[in-house]
Amino acid sequence: MKNKNIFVTQPSLAPLNEFTDILKGVWDRGILTHNGPLVQQLETELQNILVAPHFTVVNNGTIALQIAIKALELEGEIITSPFTWIATVSAIKWEGCTPVFCDIDPKTLNIDPAKIEALITEKTVAIMPVHVFGTACNVIEIERIAKKYNLKVIYDAAHAIGSTFEGKSLLSYGDVSATSLHATKLLNTAEGGGCITKDLELDKKIKRIRFFGHSDDKTDIIEDGFNGKLTEVHAALGLANLKYYDEVLEDRKIKYLFYKEKLQELPNISFQDISQGEINYSYFPIIFDTEAHLLKVETILKENNIFPRRYFYPSVNTYTKVVTYQHCPISEDIATRILCLPLYFKLEMAEIEKIITLIKIANHV
Secondary structure, eight states, rough: OTTTOEESSOOOOOOOOHHHHHHHHHHTTTTOOOOOHHHHHHHHHHHHHTTEEEEEEOHHHHHHHHHHHTTTTOOOEEEESSSHHHOOOOOOOOTTOEEEOOOOOOOTBBBBBTGGGOOOOOOOEEEEEGGGOOOOHHHHHHHHHHHTTTTTTEEOTTOOOOEEEEEEEGSSSSEEEEEEEEETTSOOSSEEEEEESSSSSHHHHHHHHBBBBTTTTSBBBSSSBBBBOOOOOHHHHHHHHTTTTHHHHHHHHHHHHHHHHHHHHTHHHEEEESSSOOOOOOEEEEEEESSSHHHHHHHHHHHHHHEOOTTSSGGGGOOOOTTTOOOHHHEEEEEEEEEEEETTOOOOOOHHHHHHHHHHHHOHH
């Protein structure tokens, strides 16, 4: 264990032979893309396992956000969270809309609904909250605000596969939820993503946009679309990994709760409030009292070949080369003090114990 590098995450992968067994059919059929049979099978199985509405798989989570914006024909300002990955903002900008940042709740780390209405103008067309680390936003209050002002809701649900709220998949909420199937996610297709909606006609439109805007019979272009297709190879990996989805989900929960049990005795560390719904335990963030404390812990971990990650640092509203700065003091503060510890399927409990021991040592130096 001494010389082994432990990174913040690793992909959860099915045995290689199970993946290659599925690939044999791809080679036999000679179909690699264009809504092939494995893509269709993956969509069906995701809908069934997640008990989610219409699920369209695409080639990555950023494209999923862009397709959602395009399918809803949004033009104007979209209120979103500054505590997120840059892709949230990139998608808004690439679709010609303007991101407006709403500060976060310091406990849940999600967008603070109490601050949304003050940001709504005649140019506002949608709200794009982020289910940070798989923890549910206040979906009820966000829906109330959206209905009051006739706004669309797109959830950046990149982290949310496996999370639920009031017994339903968290992906079921909003006009569209856009999720990720990236290698780092609980369920992955190496690269991939998806758009989820309850609206059948909107789902059909999303599927058209994914394939250049073609009509269903492929004889005409009826949408302003682009290439968002997932390949059969990626779908094959998703299907292989899906077999182990429940096992991976349970493994993350066990490790998450073990971390928390052992670290909650430390006086200068706090945790994200995960009381809204049931999370998927796909990340383990800890919040330090100061950035100096975080840096001390990060240093001692790296000296022992353990590489946590500062999700999300810095706060996205401070990327002034791509956005106009908008003051979000809570997000900016939390971003300097939060660190995600290693958490993944192949991570051994002995390795977690080592991480915990090193954090406790750093906490007392």
